[in-house]
Amino acid sequence: MRAAVFVEPGRIEVAERPDPQIVQPTDAVVRVALACVCGSDLWFYRGQTPYESDRPVGHEFIGIVEDVGSQVGGLHKGDLVIAPFAYSDGTCPHCRAGITTSCLHGGFWAYGGMDGGQGEAVRVPFADATLVPIPGSGHSAEMMRSLLTLSDVMGTGHHAAVSAGVTRGSTVAVVGDGAVGLCAALAAARLGAERIIALSRNPARQALAGEFGATDIVAERGEAATEAIMALTNGVGVDATLECVGTGQSMATAFAITRPGAMVGFVGVPHGVEVPLQTMFSRNIGMHGGSASVRTYIPELMEDVLARRIDPGRVLDFETDLDGIGEAYAAMDQRRAIKSLVRVASI
Amino acid sequence: MRAAVFVEPGRIEVAERPDPQIVQPTDAVVRVALACVCGSDLWFYRGQTPYESDRPVGHEFIGIVEDVGSQVGGLHKGDLVIAPFAYSDGTCPHCRAGITTSCLHGGFWAYGGMDGGQGEAVRVPFADATLVPIPGSGHSAEMMRSLLTLSDVMGTGHHAAVSAGVTRGSTVAVVGDGAVGLCAALAAARLGAERIIALSRNPARQALAGEFGATDIVAERGEAATEAIMALTNGVGVDATLECVGTGQSMATAFAITRPGAMVGFVGVPHGVEVPLQTMFSRNIGMHGGSASVRTYIPELMEDVLARRIDPGRVLDFETDLDGIGEAYAAMDQRRAIKSLVRVASI
Numbered sequence: 001m002r003a004a005v006f007v008e009p010g011r012i013e014v015a016e017r018p019d020p021q022i023v024q025p026t027d028a029v030v031r032v033a034l035a036c037v038c039g040s041d042l043w044f045y046r047g048q049t050p051y052e053s054d055r056p057v058g059h060e061f062i063g064i065v066e067d068v069g070s071q072v073g074g075l076h077k078g079d080l081v082i083a084p085f086a087y088s089d090g091t092c093p094h095c096r097a098g099i100t101t102s103c104l105h106g107g108f109w110a111y112g113g114m115d116g117g118q119g120e121a122v123r124v125p126f127a128d129a130t131l132v133p134i135p136g137s138g139h140s141a142e143m144m145r146s147l148l149t150l151s152d153v154m155g156t157g158h159h160a161a162v163s164a165g166v167t168r169g170s171t172v173a174v175v176g177d178g179a180v181g182l183c184a185a186l187a188a189a190r191l192g193a194e195r196i197i198a199l200s201r202n203p204a205r206q207a208l209a210g211e212f213g214a215t216d217i218v219a220e221r222g223e224a225a226t227e228a229i230m231a232l233t234n235g236v237g238v239d240a241t242l243e244c245v246g247t248g249q250s251m252a253t254a255f256a257i258t259r260p261g262a263m264v265g266f267v268g269v270p271h272g273v274e275v276p277l278q279t280m281f282s283r284n285i286g287m288h289g290g291s292a293s294v295r296t297y298i299p300e301l302m303e304d305v306l307a308r309r310i311d312p313g314r315v316l317d318f319e320t321d322l323d324g325i326g327e328a329y330a331a332m333d334q335r336r337a338i339k340s341l342v343r344v345a346s347i
Numbered sequence: 348m349r350a351a352v353f354v355e356p357g358r359i360e361v362a363e364r365p366d367p368q369i370v371q372p373t374d375a376v377v378r379v380a381l382a383c384v385c386g387s388d389l390w391f392y393r394g395q396t397p398y399e400s401d402r403p404v405g406h407e408f409i410g411i412v413e414d415v416g417s418q419v420g421g422l423h424k425g426d427l428v429i430a431p432f433a434y435s436d437g438t439c440p441h442c443r444a445g446i447t448t449s450c451l452h453g454g455f456w457a458y459g460g461m462d463g464g465q466g467e468a469v470r471v472p473f474a475d476a477t478l479v480p481i482p483g484s485g486h487s488a489e490m491m492r493s494l495l496t497l498s499d500v501m502g503t504g505h506h507a508a509v510s511a512g513v514t515r516g517s518t519v520a521v522v523g524d525g526a527v528g529l530c531a532a533l534a535a536a537r538l539g540a541e542r543i544i545a546l547s548r549n550p551a552r553q554a555l556a557g558e559f560g561a562t563d564i565v566a567e568r569g570e571a572a573t574e575a576i577m578a579l580t581n582g583v584g585v586d587a588t589l590e591c592v593g594t595g596q597s598m599a600t601a602f603a604i605t606r607p608g609a610m611v612g613f614v615g616v617p618h619g620v621e622v623p624l625q626t627m628f629s630r631n632i633g634m635h636g637g638s639a640s641v642r643t644y645i646p647e648l649m650e651d652v653l654a655r656r657i658d659p660g661r662v663l664d665f666e667t668d669l670d671g672i673g674e675a676y677a678a679m680d681q682r683r684a685i686k687s688l689v690r691v692a693s694i
Binding site for chain 1: 636640
């Protein structure tokens with residue numbers, strides 16, 4: 001099969017890879033229809049985290065079940081499925097507690113010899129537990145885009161909101177205007193937040209944040225952003241901050257704008273972050289989050305996507321096919337695109 | 348009046364200080380009956396944090412209202428009151444949210460020219476909001492000790508449990524066998540925790556932890572403690588960890604034993620702690636806590652103390668008078684005492 005692989009920083013190319021086969025009786029093989037590029041993929045693309053040459057890439061995809069192992073009961077050839085960005089057995093204590101990314105037997109696409117999502121097919125372990133069948137058929141292209149975001153960004157934005165304790169009536173700040181940040185604003189609105197302050201200096205992203213439910217836009221950064229948000233909240237700070245970047249500056253801003261007693265929900269992979277522990281202690285500001293258990297969230301979010309109550313697929317503002325994978329990365333790297341869709345096969 | 352002051356590391360002595368007077372119409376002057384020494388007082392006693400010579404000390408006390416300002420409405424001369432370790436106006440946005448330690452106009456005893464609690468009398472700002480009258484009279488010495496712990500350690504232990512999300516049926520670990528750690532075990536039991544693992548290598552403290560509700564004792568430290576707790580929890584980790592020390596090792600243990608998705612409630616003042624952010628991210632372990640808003644907790648905890656459902660005063664296992672203040676510190680410093688009671692005046 002053909003699949004995208006990392007060559008060197010700045011170079012993602014399509015290469016020939018072995019066709020996935022059923023190895024365990026609980027496996028499925030999924031023929032990928034739609035994949036996308038994640039903000040976290042840019043870390044290795046930019047050479048900021050190590051990545052091996054010829055290793056496959058990608059962890060977000062929707063596809064059609066092509067084959068199932070003998071112990072797979074809930075899936076059948078031809079089913080349209082969403083794959084969360086991690087596979088999990090669904091039965092270990094951590095899966096039962098909903099933290100599927102800590103599954104004792106689970107793992108991640110493109111790690112440890114697994115196929116990547118940006119390719120023609122993927123072997124999926126624990127297929128019954130990992131994959132979520134999409135009900136109905138004939139979904140529109142727009143609907144398919146929104147369903148695709150449930151593999152990562154929409155679930156991750158939701159995780160930020162849940163981890164920060166967003167509830168009906170909350171005043172929320174969203175740090176980060178990438179796809180996850182935009183989805184976090186949408187998630188906060190979905191959970192009933194009354195006021196959503198989005199930090200963004202990009203007009204197109206500001207506009208989408210507003211359509212997703214942001215009530216206020218702060219274009220400043222650093223201390224100026226903190227001052228602007230404190231002014232918007234009468235000097236109090238926000239009830240919940242959704243940190244969707246993971247840099248030292250974004251985290252510092254997140255803690256500075258959170259009201260005493262409240263939480264920072266963080267989902268941006270931390271790079272060079274120093275946690276302000278004395279501030280957390282003296283002001284009782286907590287932090288919770290991390291690698292989102294999107295598998296756990298897919299059913300409830302999918303219900304709202306299918307009912308057209310949320311349309312997170314709008315973050316996918318660039319489209320190409322598998323041969324255009326290099327351009328899919330470049331567009332995001334250069335911030336020409338919020339998030340790139342890769343149409344691997346028509347369904 | 349006579350009040351304890353810091354002379355130099357290892358030397359706390361009684362000195363003559365000005366008699367407190369009403370300054371603001373919202374002030375009260377409280378004649379101190381019982382005070383105590385806090386584990387956090389040992390930081391300056393040991394010279395580990397800076398402290399000015401002749402500065403008063405102490406932040407936990409119970410006493411009798413001696414005088415009130417013209418705008419104090421809910422307190423009267425002769426009332427027996429508990430003072431939380433911070434004063435607060437009760438009306439600012441942070442107080443209204445229950446985070447009284449972040450009061451916009453509040454502060455702490457023995458800071459910024461305020462009297463310390465280890466002395467004969469204290470001027471109390473915002474007396475109506477700060478002080479909590481104790482109903483009834485003729486309370487036993489044991490009851491008075493338990494009421495005294497509501498000024499800090501019992502409320503702080505409760506804060507650890509609340510911040511960590513302890514609920515009915517939780518499996519909880521308590522890191523730290525000081526007065527706060529022991530009160531944290533008691534608080535976890537009060538909140539319905541099913542299993543409470545106390546880390547302690549001191550037989551007397553192990554025994555008291557057991558009487559407070561600990562179901563398991565782990566005497567190991569560091570990695571051996573982690574292994575023991577993972578074995579006790581079938582490799583899963585605990586649902587909530589109450590970190591009541593604040594050192595690098597105690598915090599590292601706290602994160603190592605917490606199950607994915609769960610919280611570390613931290614109330615030990617952090618010293619030399621490095622937050623394991625990558626672990627927090629990959630395992631979704633959160634942290635919340637800090638300087639406890641004990642004022643907020645006093646009413647509900649006092650109800651249980653007065654009904655004899657909890658007896659946190661048992662952590663006060665050393666008693667002296669104001670002249671014995673040096674020995675009160677030394678006994679705790681040398682771990683001869685869990686916590687020292689200072690009987691300033693008989694009531």
